[in-house]
Amino acid sequence: MRRGPGNNFLEGKRRISFAVQQPYSRKTSSFIAIPCQDKMKKTLIFILIIFSSLSGFVLLSFKLFGIFAPQTQNIQVPTNENINHVSVIIDFGDRQVQTSRVNFTGSLSAYDALKNICDVNGFEINTQEYDFGIFIESVNGYESSQEKAWIYYVNGESGNIAADQNILKSGDLVEWKYISPN
Secondary structure, eight states, X not given: XXXXXXXXXXXXXXXXXXXXXXXXOOHHHHHHHHHHHHHHHHHHHHHHHHHHXXXXXXXXXXXXXXXXXXXXXXXXXXXXXXXXXXXXXXXXXXXXEEEEEEEESSOOBHHHHHHHHHHHHTOOEEXXXXXXXXXXXXXXXXXXXSSOEEXXXXXXXXXXXXXXXXXXXXXXXXXXXXXXXX
């Protein structure tokens, strides 16, 4: 037991003293503990270095040899010079008119323009194929009959061939009208 200043207290008039006991320790365990902690730290650092090196090597190998590389496709994006466009008007004859612009590359027929607009807007289109080309039977429930039929115009002129045969040029205006065929 150790006595010294700081372990004496006054309680009333009596003086009480107590002993402060040092925690139990053995010199051998404290001597061994420090080197064990250093050895554990060194071992842990060594393991981390090895793990980091192997991870880096594996990732570098994947990158170099294309393992887990994303699959890419060559997609040609048309430049503004290659993109053509036509304006399309669908006139249902009852003041319901759908106007759209169709961008295209390559070739596009008057029928293709109509089909594109119908697909985009969810309009049902029914056709019949004949020797001369495609005939439009109905668009969005508006059926061709003797009283009214689907007639197309390109730049204000009525089509003189089947719509699938009339190849458009960029800038053309295509009008599909549900009107009397006379």
